[in-house]
Amino acid sequence: MLDIKYIRENTELVAGKAKQKGFDVDVSGLLSADKARRDLQDKVQKLQAERNALAKGIKGRPPTDDEAEKGRSIKERIVPLEKNQAIVEKEYQRLIREVPNVFPDDTPLGGEEANREEKKWGKVAKKNFEVLDHATWAEKRGMLDFERGAKVAGNKFYYTIGGLAQLELALTQMAMSFAAEKGFTPMLVPNLANSRVIDGAGFAARTKEEQQIYKVEDQDLNLIATAEIPLTGFHADEILDGLPKLYAGYSPAYRKEAGAYGKHSKGLYRVHQFNKVELYVFCEPKDSEQWHQKMVALEEELCKKLGIPYRIVRIAAGDLGAAAYKKYDIEYYSPLDGSYRELTSCSNVTDYQSRRLNIRYRDGKETNFVHTLNGTAAAMSRLPIAIIENFQTKDGKVEIPKVLQPYMNGQTTL
DSSP: OOOHHHHHHTHHHHHHHHHHHTOOOOHHHHHHHHHHHHHHHHHHHHHHHHHHHHHHHTTTSOOOHHHHHHHHHHHHHHHHHHHHHHHHHHHHHHHHHTSOOOOOTTSOOSSGGGOEEEEEESOOOOOSSOOOOHHHHHHHTTSEEHHHHHHHTOTTOOEEOTHHHHHHHHHHHHHHHHHHHTTOEEEEOOSEEOHHHHHHTTOOOSSGGGOOSOBOTTSSOEEOSSTHHHHHHTTTTOEEOSSOEEEEEEEEEEOOOTTOOSTTOTTTTSOSEEEEEEEEEEEOGGGHHHHHHHHHHHHHHHHHHHTOOEEEEEOOGGGSTTTOSEEEEEEEEETTTTEEEEEEEEEEOTTHHHHHHTOEEEETTEEEEOEEEEEEEEETTTHHHHHHHHSBOTTSOBBOOGGGGGGGTTOOBO
């Protein structure tokens, strides 16, 4: 969440940028709740000071009748104020948590259609044969089975089999090894998180229609949509030393993907469960922009190692979501139709998550909130697609990128 002092001093800017992100927030109501909260706090603190002074004056002896009456009077005044304070605080917390992060002035305005291309890499020459989409290619070879997945778990669940399963494991090992070489500590994370961590990471839905998280019935537990969630919660309520802290989390990702069907939804592209390697950074505020650029460069390096043609896109305000301050996507080239489709993303979240989960660092004699960043190293709902589509050969095989071959016992094709 944003600093309330920042909101007070930049009310119009915060309200305007929230609207440009697509959020209808009650900033004036928040400021009213903030004022009521501070007024009540002042009154309660004054009465508490009176009570403490009275207690100090009668320490070690029985109170006089006047002192006893004064104590009763203070209690009668402070109890309703504290009850009202709790009500106002709850409303204040609700309103401030609805305010999305701001974004830099050079961010493109608009929705997904306004995302701005920044850079391209790789050869995208048209193939002289018909390229099969990944689902058709894999299902014909018995490597992907959505029909049996639906029988067991429902629509958009699936089995990966044989060579495709080996490819995913190879991609996972390669991505985790790459991250470790770059200084990221490998982590296996809980696949469930409580509501506080879900909300703190910025994944709580505004409406039932937007709900993407699977909730466990009758428990305060939710299936994670990404390792970003438990990685954010890892340092909740801590004061960190030795920044930056770099983590590479591997986990399944569970998503309802409500309303996501249609464009690019065939096969693995939008599914309810997939595995992913996520990069995560906790750093000082002064370093977060630099780390953002470094993380995007790491995602690029992975694409280049695999030989996947891509472009970098700067995400527009209306496509940023609540938590992100600044975001880039890397999109892979699809020879099916000559378009680019999302492969990875990388976001600078500034202190939006750390304020919600109370994650700080020592700044001299004071403590301040850290900045957090997240980026996809390898999503198994996307990378296998990019490889199958880009490295198909005329005889129907798929060439395995050289960087993956050591993880597949030297196998060169699927």
